[in-house]
Amino acid sequence: MAERVNHELLIDRLSDSLRPVRRPLPAWLRALGWMALALPCGLAATRAIPRYQPDWGASGMAWAVVEIALSLGLGLAVVVSAFDISIAGRPLRAGRVMVGLGLVWLAVCVGNIAVSPWHAVRLGAGLYCYTFMMLASAPMMPLVVLALRRTRALHPGRSLAVAGIGIAFLVSGLLGFCHQGHLHPVDFLMHLAAGASIVLLTTVLGRRFIAA
Amino acid sequence: MRMALASCRRLAADAPIMHQGGTGDVSKRKDGAERDSVADPALWPALMRRAQDGDAQAYRLLLGSVLPAIRALVRRRVFDEALAEDVVQETMLTLHRVRHTYDPARPMMPWIAAIAATRAIDGLRRQGRVQRRELWDETVLAMELDPDAARRMEAFAVQDEVESLLARLPARQRQAVEMVKLQQMTLDHAAQATSQSVPALKALLHRAFTRLRQDGAGENG
Numbered sequence: 001m002a003e004r005v006n007h008e009l010l011i012d013r014l015s016d017s018l019r020p021v022r023r024p025l026p027a028w029l030r031a032l033g034w035m036a037l038a039l040p041c042g043l044a045a046t047r048a049i050p051r052y053q054p055d056w057g058a059s060g061m062a063w064a065v066v067e068i069a070l071s072l073g074l075g076l077a078v079v080v081s082a083f084d085i086s087i088a089g090r091p092l093r094a095g096r097v098m099v100g101l102g103l104v105w106l107a108v109c110v111g112n113i114a115v116s117p118w119h120a121v122r123l124g125a126g127l128y129c130y131t132f133m134m135l136a137s138a139p140m141m142p143l144v145v146l147a148l149r150r151t152r153a154l155h156p157g158r159s160l161a162v163a164g165i166g167i168a169f170l171v172s173g174l175l176g177f178c179h180q181g182h183l184h185p186v187d188f189l190m191h192l193a194a195g196a197s198i199v200l201l202t203t204v205l206g207r208r209f210i211a212a
Numbered sequence: 213m214r215m216a217l218a219s220c221r222r223l224a225a226d227a228p229i230m231h232q233g234g235t236g237d238v239s240k241r242k243d244g245a246e247r248d249s250v251a252d253p254a255l256w257p258a259l260m261r262r263a264q265d266g267d268a269q270a271y272r273l274l275l276g277s278v279l280p281a282i283r284a285l286v287r288r289r290v291f292d293e294a295l296a297e298d299v300v301q302e303t304m305l306t307l308h309r310v311r312h313t314y315d316p317a318r319p320m321m322p323w324i325a326a327i328a329a330t331r332a333i334d335g336l337r338r339q340g341r342v343q344r345r346e347l348w349d350e351t352v353l354a355m356e357l358d359p360d361a362a363r364r365m366e367a368f369a370v371q372d373e374v375e376s377l378l379a380r381l382p383a384r385q386r387q388a389v390e391m392v393k394l395q396q397m398t399l400d401h402a403a404q405a406t407s408q409s410v411p412a413l414k415a416l417l418h419r420a421f422t423r424l425r426q427d428g429a430g431e432n433g
Contacts, residue, residue, distance in 0.1 A: 007301065011272060014275060015269075015275065021311060023264060023313075023314075087315075087323075088313060088327050088330075089322035089327075151313045152309065152310055154306075154327060212309060212310050212327075
């Protein structure tokens, strides 16, 4: 059996280079602070395209209101989880609850599609929604990478993917304020496509920056 | 998860405890060098809190104390001795980089175990990649280091074989072969140098070659 390596030199070097560090705030507090900065930035970014003003008194808006509330709530919960799991030894908590809420959100979307009046697919349908979501997420993605860089992550891909899902839900909530109450299947598919793009971009862009 | 936590606690409890009193005490080694004693695992969170505030002595004591636990955690996944020690070092470096993320209100072993497990998996993946891409062939390695090595190694082998065959000949026959074939002397010069006639030298060479052919055929089939 080979002799064990003496790590005392490394311990000495690490101890000599020690500087005081500040512990990060609790994940929920960091997520709230991040949201307070990221949501206005995301909303400001969408000024690049004309905004649709929904008629809040129109039929079908109740579905939209429930969808917005669920999206924003889920987005916040998922971002809190992303900040939490980026720290070593912290498992994903309340994963089942979030998956359950996600299924409720999906059911609300499907319900909205079912009660919405059917119309033929137009060329470029859903493009506005896709553009809106990508524009809104554009400042949020670097902000979440910066926030995660504070703690770094042992599994950067996992933390960023979860953060990306959180951003996708948040921008979906923002989109609700600029979207008609009725939901068309093509619109919904483009929402999902934008969400997938956000998760992919967040993961790819931030991976190198937050790896521990 | 509960099982993992229990195993972490067991590991922490298994780590040797030389000192159970207050933190920061140091003992003198026989060689005179100062070395921190090992702290009770129950004290690790307090030591880390002090380390986060910049207390280098507490940090040194903590790192020395967690080392056996890290080593034990790594050895569960990595069986290669050298790689395991590399992973232990990587784990210590990562622990240093993310030391601010530890919350002293929580148990420390799950935090350390997560870092050690990740670094062990990284180490195994890296080793796997290296093993898949690298070939260990001494001949190829020698050729890479010295492209002329193969030719020289072949020459050495031939020289060895010739020397061993010549060693079996009687002294006079060997001398004749060396002069005429290896030193490339003419028959006249060789005959003069050995004080014999040219026909006598030719007869000597004939007998020598006959013997060499027999020995060579016997060895090489």
